[in-house]
Amino acid sequence: MSISLFYFVAFLSIFFALLVIFAKNPVHSVLYLIVTFFTFTIHYILLNAQFLAIVNFIVYMGAIMVLFLFVLMLLNLNEGSIGSKSNLLKMIGVIGGMCLIITLVGSARVLNASEPLVLQTQDLGLVKNLGKVLFSKFLLPFELSSILLLSAMVGSVLLAKRDIKQV
Amino acid sequence: MELAFIIEKFIVVTVIFLISLTIAAYSTLAERKIAGYLQDRVGPNRAGPGGMFQPLADGLKMFFKEEIIPADSSKALFILGPSLALLTSLIGSAVIPWGQSIEIADRLVSLQIADVNVGILYIFGVVSLGVYGIMIGGWASNNKFSLMGAIRAASQSISYEIPMGLSIIALLMTTNTLSMKEIAEQQHGINWNIFYQPLGFLIFLVCSFAETNRTPFDLPECETELVGGYHTEYSGFKMGAFMFAEYLNMFLASAVMSTLYFGGYNYPGMDWVNGMAGPLFGPLIGMGVLLLKIFAFIFFFMWVRWTVPRFRYDQLMNLGWKVLIPLAIANIVITGIVITIYDKL
Amino acid sequence: MEPLSNRKKVLEQKPMNFWERLYLPAIFQGMGITFKHMFKKKETIFYPEVEREFSENWRGMHSLKRDEQGRERCTACGLCALSCPAEAITMIAAERQKGEEALYREEKYAAVYEINMLRCIFCGLCEEACPKEAIYLDGPIVPADYLRKDFIYGKDKLVEEPLKV
Numbered sequence: 001m002s003i004s005l006f007y008f009v010a011f012l013s014i015f016f017a018l019l020v021i022f023a024k025n026p027v028h029s030v031l032y033l034i035v036t037f038f039t040f041t042i043h044y045i046l047l048n049a050q051f052l053a054i055v056n057f058i059v060y061m062g063a064i065m066v067l068f069l070f071v072l073m074l075l076n077l078n079e080g081s082i083g084s085k086s087n088l089l090k091m092i093g094v095i096g097g098m099c100l101i102i103t104l105v106g107s108a109r110v111l112n113a114s115e116p117l118v119l120q121t122q123d124l125g126l127v128k129n130l131g132k133v134l135f136s137k138f139l140l141p142f143e144l145s146s147i148l149l150l151s152a153m154v155g156s157v158l159l160a161k162r163d164i165k166q167v
Numbered sequence: 168m169e170l171a172f173i174i175e176k177f178i179v180v181t182v183i184f185l186i187s188l189t190i191a192a193y194s195t196l197a198e199r200k201i202a203g204y205l206q207d208r209v210g211p212n213r214a215g216p217g218g219m220f221q222p223l224a225d226g227l228k229m230f231f232k233e234e235i236i237p238a239d240s241s242k243a244l245f246i247l248g249p250s251l252a253l254l255t256s257l258i259g260s261a262v263i264p265w266g267q268s269i270e271i272a273d274r275l276v277s278l279q280i281a282d283v284n285v286g287i288l289y290i291f292g293v294v295s296l297g298v299y300g301i302m303i304g305g306w307a308s309n310n311k312f313s314l315m316g317a318i319r320a321a322s323q324s325i326s327y328e329i330p331m332g333l334s335i336i337a338l339l340m341t342t343n344t345l346s347m348k349e350i351a352e353q354q355h356g357i358n359w360n361i362f363y364q365p366l367g368f369l370i371f372l373v374c375s376f377a378e379t380n381r382t383p384f385d386l387p388e389c390e391t392e393l394v395g396g397y398h399t400e401y402s403g404f405k406m407g408a409f410m411f412a413e414y415l416n417m418f419l420a421s422a423v424m425s426t427l428y429f430g431g432y433n434y435p436g437m438d439w440v441n442g443m444a445g446p447l448f449g450p451l452i453g454m455g456v457l458l459l460k461i462f463a464f465i466f467f468f469m470w471v472r473w474t475v476p477r478f479r480y481d482q483l484m485n486l487g488w489k490v491l492i493p494l495a496i497a498n499i500v501i502t503g504i505v506i507t508i509y510d511k512l
Numbered sequence: 513m514e515p516l517s518n519r520k521k522v523l524e525q526k527p528m529n530f531w532e533r534l535y536l537p538a539i540f541q542g543m544g545i546t547f548k549h550m551f552k553k554k555e556t557i558f559y560p561e562v563e564r565e566f567s568e569n570w571r572g573m574h575s576l577k578r579d580e581q582g583r584e585r586c587t588a589c590g591l592c593a594l595s596c597p598a599e600a601i602t603m604i605a606a607e608r609q610k611g612e613e614a615l616y617r618e619e620k621y622a623a624v625y626e627i628n629m630l631r632c633i634f635c636g637l638c639e640e641a642c643p644k645e646a647i648y649l650d651g652p653i654v655p656a657d658y659l660r661k662d663f664i665y666g667k668d669k670l671v672e673e674p675l676k677v
Contacts, residue, residue, distance in 0.1 A: 025241075027244075027306060028244075031244075031303070034299070050283070050284065050285050051285060051288075054285045054288040054289060054291075054292055055288070057292040057296075058288065058291055058292045058295055061292075061295070061296065062292055062295025062296055062328070063295060063325060063328070066295075066298060066299070066302070066321050066324075066325055067325070069299075069302055069306075069321070070302075070318060070321045070322070073302070073306050073314060073317065073318060074318065126284065127284065127285060127345055204549070204550045204554075205546045205547075205549050205550060206549065207549055207552050207553070207554055207555045208554060208555065208556050209554050209556045470543060470546065470547065471543065473546060474539070474542045474543045474545075474546045475539060475542065475543075
């Protein structure tokens with residue numbers, strides 16, 4: 001049952017991810033992206049990673065996509081307003097797509113099935129275990145990433161703040 | 168999964184669903200009654216004795232009104248908006264523990280729909296989804312006032328989710344669990360979290376006012392500036408769905424606050440009462456106590472609405488980012504220090 | 513500038529102290545005030561059952577009066593219609609026949625007497641113009657209705673109830 005459920009949800013993820021690209025209206029596109037993230041949440045739950053699931057739910061669906069939607073609503077992009085692309089852009093698109101296909105084919109050539117990864121502990125994704133691992137084994141990367149985020153925040157505040165001397 | 172378990176859950180879900188819908192419907196009456204009493208009036212009193220059937224009359228009226236869908240709107244999204252708002256406000260009550268387990272025919276029946284072990288985060292996630300209904304509805308209306316309302320709702324809800332989350336973190340430091348059931352169990356008797364986290368509760372309270380779009384933070388639907396805000400273009404039952412979602416959100420916020428900070432179904436002297444009433448009626452009395460707490464909070468929501476004027480937009484942002492977030496962080500730090508000192512002793 | 517009168521009062525705006533900037537005491541004070549109002553006497557008057565007392569010079573719906581023997585006072589002279597600034601009053605006069613002395617006081621009476629309540633501005637000039645003291649605006653509020661034609665009040669609605677013997 002679990003395997004068929006996985007394939008069903010995986011199909012949904014890919015389906016909605018494709019809709020994100022093919023939707024004409026940017027707002028519809030964002031909405032499909034939200035649904036895609038929701039299917040990711042289901043994947044996490046199937047993997048018994050409850051904390052990751054709910055954090056994905058809150059941060060990606062609840063916060064980041066709201067901001068995306070926010071900006072797109074203000075831009076008021078309609079289906080026709082994007083405009084036709086120049087020939088140069090089309091050429092670049094074709095070349096980029098070719099490169100991607102070559103890379104994919106090349107990587108598929110050397111593909112072998114990897115060893116199925118077996119989790120040592122089934123409950124690794126639960127909050128308690130995740131917290132213990134984060135604050136003991138991966139303490140340094142965890143703190144470093146928090147410093148990175150802090151510096152990004154300081155940077156954005158600096159950019160947004162008007163220079164007092166110039167005014 | 169045995170059949171009895173499924174039936175049991177089905178009954179619990181139905182009952183909780185009905186209770187929340189009834190309370191939300193009667194909140195509309197309570198709002199008007201309380202507004203009346205606070206303004207030396209009496210409120211609606213014509214439909215039934217004391218206006219008891221007013222919610223039914225209102226609901227019927229909503230059904231029979233003409234549904235108008237603006238010609239230039241995106242129709243699917245226009246319908247999706249209120250549906251999503253109603254959905255997200257209804258699924259939140261799934262992790263609230265409504266009482267201790269009751270014993271029927273040698274079976275322990277849990278009065279909680281799902282004991283998710285990340286219960287608080289689940290509610291948090293549902294609340295953060297709630298804004299989509301308003302945003303989609305406001306954008307799909309293709310009306311500048313609706314769009315302004317939707318954008319206000321989005322920025323307000325994002326801004327106030329942060330201090331709300333931070334205030335919950337301080338609470339989690341004292342409870343050591345994310346499960347709503349365990350948090351409720353820890354507050355046995357009068358051992359309520361409000362005594363450990365008064366500042367956290369205050370921040371949570373203010374944020375829940377903002378998250379449910381209630382006055383003084385009802386800028387998304389501010390009549391004086393935005394006509395009707397995000398539901399300007401809505402009529403008939405879709406409008407009713409938005410209104411209903413607001414009252415359901417208020418009910419959910421009250422339930423969460425009572426469970427997290429005011430002991431949920433716990434009350435002083437509950438052991439004695441449980442001993443007297445037996446394993447069936449004891450937990451039901453606890454559930455009644457929880458409902459009483461919820462009613463008190465709903466009354467508080469309305470009382471504030473008819474007292475405090477609406478915030479200005481910049482005041483709202485100042486309060487959220489410059490006052491509540493630093494306060495919440497200070498609360499976390501203080502809680503951490505106190506816990507460390509307490510453990511050392 | 514020199515103030516002409518000494519009534520001007522300069523409001524001194526002090527910077528708020530800590531408690532005032534918290535706003536919470538002010539909010540609780542306000543909530544206390546609203547809570548007190550819950551127990552005050554309600555001002556509501558339950559209209560159709562209870563009616564508010566009108567003042568003495570209230571002008572409401574018109575009524576065509578009868579004299580002490582129960583006869584209609586109006587003689588259809590048309591002065592009220594003439595004085596009406598909104599031209600709300602119309603009437604058709606008729607001569608009193610033999611045997612109708614108990615119904616009409618004067619020899620001429622109004623067979624049709626209509627007031628358009630949508631036109632009427634309740635100024636009371638008809639009341640003042642009437643030489644026979646036949647019309648008074650002493651009735652209640654004119655009720656609402658659905659159709660325009662229902663606002664044209666005929667004698668069936670205007671004339672006083674006959675005397676009860």
